[in-house]
Amino acid sequence: MTGKSSNQMWGGRFASGPDAIMEDINASIDFDRKLFAQDIRGSLAHADMLADNGIISVEDRDKITHGLNTILSEIEAGTFEFSRRLEDIHMNIEARLADLIGPAAGRLHTARSRNDQIALDFRLWVRDELQRMESALAGLMAALLDRAEQHADTAMPGFTHLQTAQPVTFGHHCMAYVEMFARDRSRARDALARLDECPLGAAALAGTGFPIDRHHTARALAFSAPTRNSIDSVSDRDFALEFLAFAAICGTHLSRLAEEIVIWSTPQFGFVRLSDAFSTGSSIMPQKKNPDAAELVRAKTGRINGALIALLTIMKGLPLAYSKDMQEDKEQVFDAAETLELAIAAMAGMVEDMQVLEKTMQAAAGSGYTTATDLADWLVREAGLPFREAHHVTGTAVALAERQQCDLAELPLEALKKISPAITEDVFSVLSVDASLASRTSFGGTAPQNVREQIAWWRKQL
Numbered sequence: 136m137t138g139k140s141s142n143q144m145w146g147g148r149f150a151s152g153p154d155a156i157m158e159d160i161n162a163s164i165d166f167d168r169k170l171f172a173q174d175i176r177g178s179l180a181h182a183d184m185l186a187d188n189g190i191i192s193v194e195d196r197d198k199i200t201h202g203l204n205t206i207l208s209e210i211e212a213g214t215f216e217f218s219r220r221l222e223d224i225h226m227n228i229e230a231r232l233a234d235l236i237g238p239a240a241g242r243l244h245t246a247r248s249r250n251d252q253i254a255l256d257f258r259l260w261v262r263d264e265l266q267r268m269e270s271a272l273a274g275l276m277a278a279l280l281d282r283a284e285q286h287a288d289t290a291m292p293g294f295t296h297l298q299t300a301q302p303v304t305f306g307h308h309c310m311a312y313v314e315m316f317a318r319d320r321s322r323a324r325d326a327l328a329r330l331d332e333c334p335l336g337a338a339a340l341a342g343t344g345f346p347i348d349r350h351h352t353a354r355a356l357a358f359s360a361p362t363r364n365s366i367d368s369v370s371d372r373d374f375a376l377e378f379l380a381f382a383a384i385c386g387t388h389l390s391r392l393a394e395e396i397v398i399w400s401t402p403q404f405g406f407v408r409l410s411d412a413f414s415t416g417s418s419i420m421p422q423k424k425n426p427d428a429a430e431l432v433r434a435k436t437g438r439i440n441g442a443l444i445a446l447l448t449i450m451k452g453l454p455l456a457y458s459k460d461m462q463e464d465k466e467q468v469f470d471a472a473e474t475l476e477l478a479i480a481a482m483a484g485m486v487e488d489m490q491v492l493e494k495t496m497q498a499a500a501g502s503g504y505t506t507a508t509d510l511a512d513w514l515v516r517e518a519g520l521p522f523r524e525a526h527h528v529t530g531t532a533v534a535l536a537e538r539q540q541c542d543l544a545e546l547p548l549e550a551l552k553k554i555s556p557a558i559t560e561d562v563f564s565v566l567s568v569d570a571s572l573a574s575r576t577s578f579g580g581t582a583p584q585n586v587r588e589q590i591a592w593w594r595k596q597l
Contacts, residue, residue: 162219166466170224171210173259175203177252177335178228180355182243190246190345195239202236203228224256225249246345247338250369250457254334257465259356261378262330264472269323271479272316272385273597278486279316280590280597283309287586289493290500290568291406299503302568305496307581309486310589312392317596319385326381330374333358337368340456370456372446372464379443379468382475386436389478393432396485400426406499408490413481428485432478439474442467501568504533504543509565509574518557528555542566 179200186196206228209215221227232240283306293303333353336343342365349361362368399406400414413428445467449460507529514525531554536543544566551558564570576582579589 158219161222163223163462163465164217164219164221164227166469167224167253167256168217168227169465169469170253170256170260171228172207173256173263174224174228174252175207176259177255177352177356178203178243180352181247181335183355184348184351185242185245187351188346188348190347191242195242198236198239199232199243202232202240205235206231223249223253225252246343246347247335248340248369250339251334251337251365254337254369255356257372257468258330258334258374261374261468262327264476265323265327265330265378265381268382268385268472268475268479269320269327271476271483272320272323275479275483275486276313276316276320276593277597278483279309279313280593282306282486282491283313283586284590286491286493287590288572288583289491289496290572291496292499292502292505293581299499299505301508302500302505302571303581304572304583304586305491305493306583306586306590310586310593312388313593315388316385317593319381319388322381322384326374326377329377331359332362333360334362334368336361337365340366340369366456370453370461372450372461375464375468376443376446376450379439379446379471382439382471383436383443386439386475386478389482390433390436392482393429396429396489397426397433400424400429400489404499405492405495407492409485410488410490413485413488428481432481435474435478439471442471497568501542504536506543506566506568506571507533509571510543510562513562513565514555514557517559517561518555520555520557528558 182191182196182199182203185191186193191199206215209231215231217227218230221230229240229243232243285306286309287304287306289305290302291305291308292299293301293308333349333356335352335356336347336349353359353361396407396409398404400409409424409426409428411424414424414426446464449463453460510532511522511525511529514520514528515522518525520528532543532546532551535550535554536546539546544563548558548560548563551562565574573582576585579585
């Protein structure tokens, strides 16, 4: 009976019993193998420092260096055998190093712990990703600048509440996203500045009694300095949280642009058309072209947001210093990084690829009485009316245009004068879409010349 009960308890994947469960829950090699390059980079720097400070012999350092470089080549070639029995990337590499060079391999772990080792590896990986994302965002911004330059004069409706509000240019609209992604780039740079300290040498949590030189390893690994508190060095992951926060905000901006591309590509809007490279057809409706790439960019933001919430939740209640909970910090970051990198690439591709349907945009720019604000401003500026009175007069004019089913610019002067005697023929100089656009010359406004000036300024920043 006992055997039967045990079999039922440990059946299926875990038929071998508690050992199988412990191996499955404890092993991280399935995902932390991504850190192999960073782990080897850190070990090479550590070995050099140990030798330079007389803690290990130069001969052992040279053996370790040769062995680590051999392992790097094996992993890159795909011939390295990873073992779940060895738990993580550190032990897998160390075991293989022992196979290659013998007892000298055991000296590599002098004056360090897996705690500061993983803190270093992860920090190096996040740093590499932030640098990659910063560069990718520059490429996306460049694509948007090219589009903005092509369409600095192309009118489109500007929206509030997804209702037509005032005419803007498509170039100006593109430049709004340039601003957003520029702030995302700055967040990446800020995060890079804050993670620019090396945790190696903190050991398990208290430092080490060996005469190590932490400034040596920091310099070798291109950090500005070593971390200043050994407990904090191994127990926090705010650099990973900051990466995920940056990724979530950037993902939100990507999602908003993706949503607009989805809307713009509908027949009801018809502002843009995506090529077959970034869209798919329907399995049953032959006339359809679906903006799948944009929809997937929009959806992937959810994964990134989930990763941020997951890591915040993992870290929120941990006492100092290291806890095994922190093994769960990497999968979310790895997934978010891959997701964001793909989303940025897809968005840059769509921006470069999409055909802008200028005539449709232009026609829509004047619909919904988008120059009404221009009429109100003219009444204040030229006729001296208080804005609230000008607002009332304009609303009355819009109501009349609706009844007569015409644009504001098509209303007869006599009809406008009946609404307000202060209106003169000069009012028609502001009621066209082009006149409205040209008038918006305040700094940051949509006037085509403003847009061109902003494009020129941003090109210098890239």
